Amino acid sequence: MSKLQSIKGMNDILPDQSPTWQYLESTFRKVVARFAYREIRFPILEHTQLFKRSIGEVTDIVEKEMYSFADRNGDNLSLRPEGTAGCVRAADQHGLLYNQTQRLWYQGPMFRREKPQKGRYRQFQQFGVEAFGMAGPDIDVEILQLGTALWQALALTEYLSLEINNIGSAQDRQRFGAALTAFLEPRAEQLDEDARRRMYTNPLRVLDSKNPAVQEALQGAPELADFVSEESATHYQRLRELLESLGIEYRENPRLVRGLDYYNNCVYEWTTESLGAQGAVCGGGRYDGLVQQLGGRPTLAAGFAIGAERLVLMLDSLDKVAASYRQSVDVYLVAIGDGSTEKSLALATALRGAYPQLRILSHCGGGKYNNQLKRAFASGAALAVILESEAAGSEVVEAARIRRLDDSGETVRVALDAVVATIGEYLTKSEA
Numbered sequence: 280m281s282k283l284q285s286i287k288g289m290n291d292i293l294p295d296q297s298p299t300w301q302y303l304e305s306t307f308r309k310v311v312a313r314f315a316y317r318e319i320r321f322p323i324l325e326h327t328q329l330f331k332r333s334i335g336e337v338t339d340i341v342e343k344e345m346y347s348f349a350d351r352n353g354d355n356l357s358l359r360p361e362g363t364a365g366c367v368r369a370a371d372q373h374g375l376l377y378n379q380t381q382r383l384w385y386q387g388p389m390f391r392r393e394k395p396q397k398g399r400y401r402q403f404q405q406f407g408v409e410a411f412g413m414a415g416p417d418i419d420v421e422i423l424q425l426g427t428a429l430w431q432a433l434a435l436t437e438y439l440s441l442e443i444n445n446i447g448s449a450q451d452r453q454r455f456g457a458a459l460t461a462f463l464e465p466r467a468e469q470l471d472e473d474a475r476r477r478m479y480t481n482p483l484r485v486l487d488s489k490n491p492a493v494q495e496a497l498q499g500a501p502e503l504a505d506f507v508s509e510e511s512a513t514h515y516q517r518l519r520e521l522l523e524s525l526g527i528e529y530r531e532n533p534r535l536v537r538g539l540d541y542y543n544n545c546v547y548e549w550t551t552e553s554l555g556a557q558g559a560v561c562g563g564g565r566y567d568g569l570v571q572q573l574g575g576r577p578t579l580a581a582g583f584a585i586g587a588e589r590l591v592l593m594l595d596s597l598d599k600v601a602a603s604y605r606q607s608v609d610v611y612l613v614a615i616g617d618g619s620t621e622k623s624l625a626l627a628t629a630l631r632g633a634y635p636q637l638r639i640l641s642h643c644g645g646g647k648y649n650n651q652l653k654r655a656f657a658s659g660a661a662l663a664v665i666l667e668s669e670a671a672g673s674e675v676v677e678a679a680r681i682r683r684l685d686d687s688g689e690t691v692r693v694a695l696d697a698v699v700a701t702i703g704e705y706l707t708k709s710e711a
């Protein structure tokens with residue numbers, strides 16, 4: 280029978296790769312805690328309607344990329360393609376948005392049926408932050424400070440650059456969209472099928488087209504910047520002033536629009552050149568209309584989402600994860616002969632109790648001395664503790680050898696009841 284494989288674009292994270300993930304996850308958690316954000320968890324599966332109403336019916340995600348299916352009772356459900364919609368649904372459903380501010384973070388898998396390639400997968404992890412109830416731009420800047428602090432903590436600052444843009448209010452974009460439709464109508468022949476349809480349903484999405492013919496047809500099209508209201512422009516101006524006063528570097532990119540419909544005013548993206556084509560590692564902005572659009576009271580909101588796989592790729596290729604993170608065993612217990620098994624397992628318990636920070640591996644399954652020692656070396660442990668019966672055929676184990684698993688091969692013999700204390704001395708020496 281042929282073996283089953285994982286689904287294309289949905290990756291396993293193997294033990295050798297997990298240290299980078301753990302490092303990234305723990306660093307993210309520390310940084311969000313420093314900014315007093317609190318964790319929210321919400322389901323991976325939601326009603327399809329939630330994503331249609333938030334991300335937008337006429338977007339690549341909703342039109343082409345969602346994993347949707349009819350539940351057994353006929354409900355239309357989808358695997359979440361991003362976190363903001365579910366976060367807003369959960370926060371509103373449980374009354375977290377009424378008359379109060381919230382600073383929240385989440386982490387988890389998202390699903391989009393995109394063409395898999397380096398940095399682009401069908402199941403991927405996002406870390407996100409969302410802030411509710413604040414008009415900004417101070418909160419927008421706080422969120423950008425949080426991103427900046429994360430890059431600093433990961434030592435990635437020099438590889439990332441921040442791009443920002445003002446995409447105006449929903450009304451501004453409606454007026455701009457109408458102007459865009461009017462501009463495109465006489466050029467319909469130059470457009471492809473997608474663009475011809477979107478020209479009426481969601482003209483801003485025509486701007487995203489990768490088709491050179493469509494980009495050609497867009498030459499001389501109206502510019503969003505000319506439709507942005509004064510209020511939105513003032514917000515954006517103040518945001519830039521605050522960023523400058525804090526020394527947060529940015530570049531303005533008037534073409535930055537984002538692939539989700541719910542954004543307004545300032546949007547931003549951190550990109551890198553070290554990953555090739557999939558250079559965006561974090562994207563976000565304000566989405567002041569979304570809560571109301573999903574049936575809640577009008578609630579100001581802003582946030583961003585980080586693509587974890589892309590950061591993992593960066594951390595690994597730039598060798599940013601400390602070797603100690605990759606260490607999985609500190610002390611390897613070698614047990615030779617029947618009599619040593621019980622002593623070795625008991626010693627492991629004693630060591631784990633005395634030094635909870637140490638990773639103790641107790642060899643199981645028996646085997647010859649040389650084979651066990653080979654495993655001890657291969658484990659990366661710094662020390663081996665070898666228990667062996669006093670004489671062939673005897674079950675008496677009274678002493679142990681503690682061996683450094685380095686070139687020195689230094690070995691000491693100590694009484695069994697002195698092993699725990701002696702390991703403690705080794706620890707003090709290696710810390711000194």
Ligand code: AMP
Pocket residue numbers: 361391393398399400401402403405538559560561562563584585586587588589
């Ligand atoms: P978005 O939700 O589209 O704004 O994406 C936010 C971030 O998630 C992007 O900047 C990427 O880093 C990451 N991302 C989006 N789609 C994928 C994907 N298919 N595979 C891996 N990462 C992704």
